[in-house]
Amino acid sequence: MGTQDLIESGILEAHILGLANQEEQELVKQMVDENQELADYLVDIETDIMRHFNGSAVLPPSKLREIIHLRSRESQQKGKHNFNNKNTQDNRNSTKYLDVEVNDTHIKVHKFWRPAFVAVFILSKIFLITGLYYYFKTVNQDQQIEKLKIEMQQIK
Amino acid sequence: MSELEPQQNGVDRQALTKQGPMTSLEVYDKYGAMAYGIVLQILPQVHLAQEVLVSVFSSPQLQACNSYPFSFAACIIKLARAKAVEAKRKIMAIAPAADSITETDASPQQIFELSFCQGFTPEEVAGKLNISKSEVLRSFHEYFKLYRNA
Numbered sequence: 001m002g003t004q005d006l007i008e009s010g011i012l013e014a015h016i017l018g019l020a021n022q023e024e025q026e027l028v029k030q031m032v033d034e035n036q037e038l039a040d041y042l043v044d045i046e047t048d049i050m051r052h053f054n055g056s057a058v059l060p061p062s063k064l065r066e067i068i069h070l071r072s073r074e075s076q077q078k079g080k081h082n083f084n085n086k087n088t089q090d091n092r093n094s095t096k097y098l099d100v101e102v103n104d105t106h107i108k109v110h111k112f113w114r115p116a117f118v119a120v121f122i123l124s125k126i127f128l129i130t131g132l133y134y135y136f137k138t139v140n141q142d143q144q145i146e147k148l149k150i151e152m153q154q155i156k
Numbered sequence: 157m158s159e160l161e162p163q164q165n166g167v168d169r170q171a172l173t174k175q176g177p178m179t180s181l182e183v184y185d186k187y188g189a190m191a192y193g194i195v196l197q198i199l200p201q202v203h204l205a206q207e208v209l210v211s212v213f214s215s216p217q218l219q220a221c222n223s224y225p226f227s228f229a230a231c232i233i234k235l236a237r238a239k240a241v242e243a244k245r246k247i248m249a250i251a252p253a254a255d256s257i258t259e260t261d262a263s264p265q266q267i268f269e270l271s272f273c274q275g276f277t278p279e280e281v282a283g284k285l286n287i288s289k290s291e292v293l294r295s296f297h298e299y300f301k302l303y304r305n306a
Contacts, residue, residue, distance in 0.1 A: 009290065010297035017296065018234035019271055019278055043227075048300050050190070050229045057189035058196055060209055065184060071214035072180035 003038055006031055012038075012045050177222040184213045187229060191236040197273050198240035204247070208239050215239070241275035262287055264299035271296070 006012065006027075014020040015028045032039045178186070191212055195205045212218070212235055221231035262285045270281045271292065278292040285292075 008294065008297055010293035010295065013296035013300055014278065014293050016230045016233065017272055018237055019296070045300065046227050046230050048304050049233065050227075052300065052303055053190045053194055053233060056197065057193040059189050060192040060206065064206055064210060065181070065188075067210050068184050068213045069181055071210060075214060075216065 003031075003035055006038065007041055012042055013049070016042075016046055016049055177219070178228070180213050180218060183218060183221070183228070183232070187232040188213065190229070191232050194233060194236045195240045198237065198275065199244055199247075204243060205240070208243050209236075212236050212239050237272065244275055262291070262295070264295040264302060267292055267295040268299045 011020060011024050011028060015025055020028065028042075032042055188209070192205065192209050195208045195212070196202075199205045199208060212232075215235065217235055221228050221235070267281055267285070270276050270284070271278060276284070278289050282289045282292045
């Protein structure tokens with residue numbers, strides 16, 4: 001394919017826009033490496049395409065800059081951390097680091113604790129009711145004894 | 157005039173030449189508005205577009221643009237489009253819309269719109285408009301030629 005044919009084919013534009021397939025991309029790279037005229041033309045197309053998209057540019061809200069700053073810093077730190085971990089693992093294979101981030105105020109327990117808590121609750125109620133029953137029974141018996149004592153004293 | 161604002165006439169040549177590795181924020185300051193415009197063309201929903209824009213500039217792929225064989229801007233254009241089209245496909249998978257091609261207008265504008273903004277591959281566009289793939293690619297050249305001469 002000649003230079004002019006390649007220019008008119010639209011493959012260069014498709015390549016810059018990300019619409020070219022692998023084969024077309026390879027072709028463009030190869031042709032650009034070999035042909036300075038084509039390389040210059042590619043810069044011109046890039047200029048046109050950039051001017052086209054700059055014409056429809058929209059200023060994003062300022063808050064996005066801060067979000068991007070935080071996200072990119074996070075990913076950098078993650079990358080650094082992974083790199084450090086890799087080094088550490090190389091040195092000490094037995095050591096493993098686990099990052100745990102908790103941002104809630106609740107604790108979590110195993111699900112088996114649920115029946116245990118229910119059993120303790122039910123047993124506590126049974127003991128409470130039993131205790132109250134025997135307490136009132138004893139109080140009642142004491143009152144009856146007192147009553148009987150008074151009656152016996154009156155009879156004497 | 158800020159670099160974020162649309163440039164009136166011509167593009168700064170320096171922007172197209174190779175520079176040292178740029179940080180995400182430097183790239184955002186330089187190309188954020190252009191990328192946001194591209195994303196909005198593909199995804200008109202503002203909140204989604206903003207999410208995509210954040211993902212573009214916090215993406216690890218952005219660092220690959222430093223070693224991109226062509227200009228940084230071209231890499232940003234590709235990345236912004238790819239992310240926006242990916243998000244659009246996800247939305248379409250959840251809520252499929254009716255086929256947007258109702259007319260067989262094969263003008264360069266229509267072909268550019270279908271390929272770049274709607275996310276169809278040149279092969280798909282060719283199939284939908286009953287033209288050859290080479291005609292689709294040639295339309296891109298025509299589209300920017302018309303733009304240049306306008």
